[in-house]
Every structure is written in structure tokens, then in C-alpha cells.
Amino acid sequence: MPIYEYGVVKPPRTADPDSTASEVGCETCRAGFQAMQKMCDPKITSCPDCDAPVERLLGAPSFKTSASEKTLLSTDNLGKKGFTRYDKAGGGEWVKTAGAGPDSIRK
Numbered sequence: 636m637p638i639y640e641y642g643v644v645k646p647p648r649t650a651d652p653d654s655t656a657s658e659v660g661c662e663t664c665r666a667g668f669q670a671m672q673k674m675c676d677p678k679i680t681s682c683p684d685c686d687a688p689v690e691r692l693l694g695a696p697s698f699k700t701s702a703s704e705k706t707l708l709s710t711d712n713l714g715k716k717g718f719t720r721y722d723k724a725g726g727g728e729w730v731k732t733a734g735a736g737p738d739s740i741r742k
């Protein structure tokens with residue numbers, strides 16, 4: 636699941652240097668926060684802590700691992716890492732699909 640970065644929506648600068656209008660949000664959203672979301676989840680529009688308006692920051696979402704789970708758990712990779720993988724063949728028998736173990740095992 637990708638992680639998206641959010642930050643508080645900064646109000647437009649005002650001419651008045653003493654204005655406190657720039658003090659929007661809490662520590663969480665002023666520093667920016669990350670949310671792990673599905674691609675199809677709606678964007679977060681307000682800070683979970685203080686309800687200030689937030690926006691999704693530009694940039695590609697970051698994924699937890701660079702290699703996909705499918706690659707990591709592939710038959711080839713498991714064999715290379717020293718794992719032996721068995722697939723259920725039915726009747727209590729398991730047939731080896733990767734690794735150096737016995738060709739089949741029986742429960």
C-alpha cells in the first residue's frame with residue numbers, strides 16, 4: 636500500500652507581518668504527515684488531529700519495498716534464498732516447487 640504525504644494548506648500571505656493567519660494547523664500537519672492509503676482511497680482533506688485543511692503533497696507515493704511481493708515470493712527467489720517450497724498436491728501430499736528439500740512430503 637503506498638504512503639502519501641500530506642501537509643497543511645498554507646493560507647495566502649498577508650501584507651500584515653503581525654498577522655497570525657499563518658499559524659494554521661497543529662504540530663502534526665504543519666510538519667507534514669504520512670498516511671498509508673490504497674490507491675482508490677479518497678484524499679484526506681483535514682488534519683486528523685486538529686481538522687485544519689490539508690492537501691496531498693506532490694510526488695510519487697512511496698512503497699514499503701522496492702521489490703514486489705510477487706518477486707520476493709517467486710519460486711526462483713525462494714530457491715536462491717535457501718527456502719524449500721511445497722505446494723499442496725492433495726491427499727495429504729505436498730510436492731516440492733522450489734529449493735533443495737525432498738521432492739515430496741506426506742503428512
Ligand SMILES: [Zn+2]
Nearest residue numbers: 661664682685
Ligand atoms: Zn493538525
